Amino acid sequence: xxxxxxxxxxxxxxxxxxxxxxxxxxxxxxxxxxxxxxxxxxxxxxxxxxxxxxxxxxxxxxxxxxxxxxxxxxxxxxxxxxxxxxxxxxxxxxxxxxxxxxxxxxxxxxxxxxxxxxxxxxxxxxxxxxxxxxxxxxxxxxxxxxxxxxxxxxxxxxxxxxxxxxxxxxxxxxxxxxxxxxxxxxxxxxxxxxxxxxxxxxxxxxxxxxxxxxxxxxxxxxxxxxxxxxxxxxxxxxxxxxxxxxxxxxxxxxxxxxxxxxxxxxxxxxxxxxxxxxxxxxxxxxxxxxxxxxxxxxxxxxxxxxxxxxxxxxxxxxxxxxxxxxxxxxxxxxxxxxxxxxxxxxxxxxxxxxxxxxxxxxxxxxxxxxxxxxxxxxxxxxxxxxxxxxxxxxxxxxxxxxxxxxxxxxxxxxxxxxxxxxxxxxxxxxxxxxxxxxxxxxxxxxxxxxxxxxxxxxxxxxxxxxxxxxxxxxxxxxxxxxxxxxxxxxxxxxxxxxxxxxxxxxxxxxxxxxxxxxxxxxxxxxxxxxxxxxxxxxxxxxxxxxxxxxxxxxxxxxxxxxxxxxxxxxxxxxxxxxxxxxxxxxxxxxxxxxxxxxxxxxxxxxxxx
Numbered sequence: 158x159x160x161x162x163x164x165x166x167x168x169x170x171x172x173x174x175x176x177x178x179x180x181x182x183x184x185x186x187x188x189x190x191x192x193x194x195x196x197x198x199x200x201x202x203x204x205x206x207x208x209x210x211x212x213x214x215x216x217x218x219x220x221x222x223x224x225x226x227x228x229x230x231x232x233x234x235x236x237x238x239x240x241x242x243x244x245x246x247x248x249x250x251x252x253x254x255x256x257x258x259x260x261x262x263x264x265x266x267x268x269x270x271x272x273x274x275x276x277x278x279x280x281x282x283x284x285x286x287x288x289x290x291x292x293x294x295x296x297x298x299x300x301x302x303x304x305x306x307x308x309x310x311x312x313x314x315x316x317x318x319x320x321x322x323x324x325x326x327x328x329x330x331x332x333x334x335x336x337x338x339x340x341x342x343x344x345x346x347x348x349x350x351x352x353x354x355x356x357x358x359x360x361x362x363x364x365x366x367x368x369x370x371x372x373x374x375x376x377x378x379x380x381x382x383x384x385x386x387x388x389x390x391x392x393x394x395x396x397x398x399x400x401x402x403x404x405x406x407x408x409x410x411x412x413x414x415x416x417x418x419x420x421x422x423x424x425x426x427x428x429x430x431x432x433x434x435x436x437x438x439x440x441x442x443x444x445x446x447x448x449x450x451x452x453x454x455x456x457x458x459x460x461x462x463x464x465x466x467x468x469x470x471x472x473x474x475x476x477x478x479x480x481x482x483x484x485x486x487x488x489x490x491x492x493x494x495x496x497x498x499x500x501x502x503x504x505x506x507x508x509x510x511x512x513x514x515x516x517x518x519x520x521x522x523x524x525x526x527x528x529x530x531x532x533x534x535x536x537x538x539x540x541x542x543x544x545x546x547x548x549x550x551x552x553x554x555x556x557x558x559x560x561x562x563x564x565x566x567x568x569x570x571x572x573x574x575x576x577x578x579x580x581x582x583x584x585x586x587x588x589x590x591x592x593x594x595x596x597x598x599x600x601x602x603x604x605x606x607x608x609x610x611x612x613x614x615x616x617x618x619x620x621x622x623x624x625x626x627x628x629x630x631x632x633x634x635x636x637x638x639x640x641x642x643x644x645x646x647x648x649x650x651x652x653x654x655x656x657x658x659x660x661x662x663x664x665x666x667x668x669x670x671x672x673x674x675x676x677x678x679x680x681x682x683x684x685x686x687x688x689x690x691x692x693x694x695x696x697x698x699x700x701x702x703x704x705x706x707x708x709x710x711x712x713x714x715x716x717x718x719x720x721x722x723x724x725x726x727x728x729x730x731x732x733x734x735x736x737x738x739x740x741x742x743x744x745x746x747x748x749x750x751x752x753x754x755x756x757x758x759x760x761x762x763x764x765x766x
Contacts, residue, residue: 160178160255161314161348163346167223177227177353178228181351182754193224194225199318202220226326228243230242241278243281280311291305299327311331328369330364334536335347338353343356346371350393361391362388362535406747413736417599417603419563419564430589430592435574450580452495453478454481456482460562461506468572503529521541554754557756598732604723612741623651624672626655628657644741649749650749657690665693679724
């Protein structure tokens with residue numbers, strides 16, 4: 158949520174800021190703004206709505222400069238308005254901020270008592286006033302920023318510019334992601350890597366409590382006490398083309414079709430068929446630690462939570478250890494029972510999800526071992542964990558998770574296999590079969606993607622419906638939840654996902670001739686049970702859309718529409734079934750005229766509670 162870009166160098170700053178903000182649009186925003194130093198004075202331009210409105214506000218002004226900051230805002234404190242849009246100016250300072258300042262109200266009252274006036278409803282403006290107050294007391298720019306940040310409590314990533322020191326850009330973070338980029342005679346700061354990929358692949362990942370000072374000569378990193386920090390320069394392997402649409406109408410559609418490669422890249426180099434082994438040294442779990450586990454807890458939010466629900470089936474079946482699944486936003490508000498014989502697996506595509514990070518810290522405080530699954534190398538969650546299993550999906554620009562979800566399922570399958578072999582709960586023949594199954598998964602996804610056109614035609618029958626019900630059983634019921642979530646977040650149609658066995662415990666009351674019911678009915682061990690559910694829906698006039706195994710002659714006689722998928726092993730069938738769920742939601746949303754890459758009110762990475 159929200160996006161930051163900062164630049165200092167020899168090139169015109171405004172086009173670089175606008176380009177960076179455009180590459181951050183996927184994070185979700187309702188207003189945008191930039192500030193740049195021009196002939197010794199900071200100019201600020203802000204607008205509500207999309208970046209096109211900001212560009213219109215800039216047209217005809219011939220802006221120029223070599224240093225500046227930009228921001229896309231997703232409202233937290235204060236409604237979307239030009240006054241609440243960033244950057245915020247106080248005196249000679251302008252600042253942009255992601256996050257939430259928890260103690261902003263007492264600080265604001267204190268500053269108002271000193272005679273300071275506020276121009277916005279935001280918590281952000283408090284930070285600018287605090288820095289300005291310190292500078293008015295004689296502190297230099299850098300020292301004033303450090304002093305001000307010591308007074309605030311909460312999560313933040315900031316970037317600030319001062320007319321008094323026009324060759325300095327300062328950025329800092331606490332609980333919100335921020336990276337610095339090193340180019341050829343130019344330097345960057347951004348809340349996410351895609352914003353600067355067109356200019357550099359050399360980045361510095363800032364940690365909590367660190368501040369980066371950018372000048373025309375380079376970047377220095379210090380802690381809030383002013384002590385220098387040695388930071389490693391990371392080279393990002395993504396290329397800029399990976400963050401473009403590549404001929405697809407939307408990023409989301411491109412990313413749906415990238416899933417065979419993303420899944421392959423996630424297990425490539427980790428699977429050794431000749432040895433029936435999976436190598437995951439980065440998880441950092443010894444054989445003795447794995448064997449001594451009494452309990453595993455999976456924690457995640459949103460789509461990643463659905464992945465965790467499937468991960469429970471995988472781990473319990475292959476490793477034979479009890480697994481709990483928790484929603485990150487609820488986990489730390491009870492007193493979870495964890496100890497040194499517990500393993501917490503945290504799942505987040507960004508590695509910056511605030512609630513999941515809080516769960517990681519809670520688990521560590523109780524002595525549990527923590528392994529994270531995420532897509533961003535060097536993310537906060539990865540650094541906070543004892544071990545990390547990276548997915549290799551590449552950048553995902555669409556807000557709705559697609560390839561990162563199926564990559565997470567692949568990573569969970571690998572981890573479940575690894576735990577099973579380490580704990581010796583898998584026979585050699587079962588291990589061989591499991592790895593052979595995984596090798597075929599990219600091809601199964603490719604075959605399923607061939608249903609794209611058929612699903613597009615199917616969507617035309619249903620895009621005007623107001624309610625949907627999704628049903629699944631066993632390891633596939635979380636895909637019913639995921640299918641309903643995708644439809645809700647993309648098309649704004651109300652949808653509910655349920656374990657099919659729960660249908661008679663309430664949802665059956667909703668079924669009538671106007672209710673499309675998506676039934677996940679592959680030919681597996683609960684197939685007959687699903688057919689019974691199909692007949693119950695049919696008896697009440699519901700419209701049935703079945704997702705079924707190719708060659709199933711019976712299902713077509715009992716349903717109104719069928720989406721065919723190839724036969725797949727039970728633990729990998731959720732990956733295959735997720736593809737039609739994504740495509741159906743996508744095509745319905747497009748027909749409804751929705752912004753599928755940036756659904757309203759949603760952010761790619763929820764970095765505040």
